[in-house]
Amino acid sequence: MTEWHTVPAKFTTEEKKILDALRDVYGLSHNQSLRKGLEIFARFLILAEYYATADSKTLQKIGRVGKKYIKMMNNDTKKILEKTPTEQQEAEYEKFSSGVTKILTQFDNIFIQNRKKGRKKLPKKKGRPSTRL
Numbered sequence: 001m002t003e004w005h006t007v008p009a010k011f012t013t014e015e016k017k018i019l020d021a022l023r024d025v026y027g028l029s030h031n032q033s034l035r036k037g038l039e040i041f042a043r044f045l046i047l048a049e050y051y052a053t054a055d056s057k058t059l060q061k062i063g064r065v066g067k068k069y070i071k072m073m074n075n076d077t078k079k080i081l082e083k084t085p086t087e088q089q090e091a092e093y094e095k096f097s098s099g100v101t102k103i104l105t106q107f108d109n110i111f112i113q114n115r116k117k118g119r120k121k122l123p124k125k126k127g128r129p130s131t132r133l
Helices: 013-026 030-053 057-083 086-110
Strands: none
Touching: 013 030
């Protein structure tokens, strides 16, 4: 049987907004979104470390093949763009850019850019300073 551990956590307002957006958009609870996020992050981190530290000839071959296919894909994309009319290209670009803009504005609403770093300044106490030592 699975043993569960409770980990208390505090979140900033930006992080809370992200959790709320995940809950609203994808129907995930806060615990589910945190669990999935940690799982994905751990998997990417492990893969990146393994790829960076592995001295495997197989990984080197995979990297070369990947670069080769990216070059082929870029060439195919250029050929396709040469054949399509400019009106269709512009319409597709508008559709793509409006979709990207919509997604990025949601992230702009979630992430606050003007956050000040450091501890908040405490208000000065009123009255006479104490002389106790």
